[in-house]
Amino acid sequence: MSKELLGALDVLETEKGIDKQVVIDALEAALVSAYKRNYDQAQNVEVEFDQRKGDIHVYAVKKVVDQVYDSRLEVGLDEALTINKGYELGDDIKFEVTPKNFGRIAAQTAKQVILQRVREAERNIIYNQYSQYENEIVTGEVERQDSRFVYVSLGKVEAVMGRQDQMPNETYRIHDRVKVYVTRVENATKGPQVFVSRTHADLLKRLFEQEVPEIYDGTVEIMAIAREAGDRAKVAVRSNNPDIDPVGTSVGPRGQRVQTIVNELGGENMDIVEWTDDEAKFIANALNPAEVLDVIFDPNNERACEVIVPDYQLSLAIGKRGQNARLAAKLTGYKIDIKSESEASAIMEADQAADEATTGATVSEDDATEPAAETVADDTTSEETPVNDATTDVASDESAE
Known part of the structure; x- marks a missing residue:
């Protein structure tokens, strides 16, 4: 032994x-x-x-x-x-x-x-x-599926993808090769458990890093991502080099770079917008492709604003089922209230009329007060007249004497 x-x-x-x-x-x-x-x-x-x-x-x-x-x-x-x-x-x-x-x-x-x-x-x-691959993309093979999870083989370990991490526009079949984002790795008593996702916003970030060298090396930086997985996403980028256009670089020649990502995500639409320190301009960029006329910030709420768009652009700015406005709000962190130009003008005119009415009422009240002052002045004069008459009488008496 x-x-x-x-x-x-x-x-x-x-x-x-x-x-x-x-x-x-x-x-x-x-x-x-x-x-x-x-x-x-x-x-x-x-x-x-x-x-x-x-x-x-x-x-x-x-x-x-x-x-x-x-x-x-x-x-x-x-x-x-x-x-x-x-x-x-x-x-x-x-x-x-x-x-x-x-x-x-x-x-x-x-x-x-x-x-x-x-x-x-x-x-x-x-x-x-696999803990080294946490927050990274790995490629796996679909093994099986039940009512709760899709099980993806990563080699020595079987990862699980919950329903909230599955793309609504995708159907997973056995032996399909898929790229997944490792959200966390747990060292459980029964062995390591790896959780993966196809809907996580950082999956999009890692895909851009794979396809765009300027994003990978930090020349172009992804500042924010708002995503409704499988349907549409907005990505805010900025350039650390003034000679490089961040949006054009991310899109690529004839849109080849972003199209590769769109294909990987089953046709998920991409809006790539430029990030800027000017919050009004950034909000306007986030509502792309709609044209924005003005951004008015709420003085009572620092994270809320009102956006004015041309009448014919209102539905485009709001988007289908409010999606464009919703993604823009998520991307910028602002509560956005979108109004058409005519609606905003009508509200402004109504406010001005209300202000004028209030001002007119104030002036009328002031006018109503003035006659009372004159009456007092008249009364004062009428009270002083007998005094003058008395003085005159005294003077006449003296003259007579």
């Missing part, structure tokens, strides 16, 4: 990449439990594996004490000195207690430990391998 065990450990280390010492440590711990279980022993025991010969030895560990209360755990100082005069109180002494038939138990335990370690090592290898 010793030679076979040593050979097995060498094979594990060479072919499976499992460290021999890790298996030996696990084997020794398992043999301690096996010894206590099979020989009804509860004392402190240690198992040592001879890596040169492959032999296994079991030792009972006892502490040197003055007075022995439990012979299974303690040994007297006098007895310890007969073994070796260098022992002192508190030292641990190992006494070999290897049973004669322990080899059979050791072989069974070794087999179980090795199989367990092989499974763990394979799970760790797969987890480490």
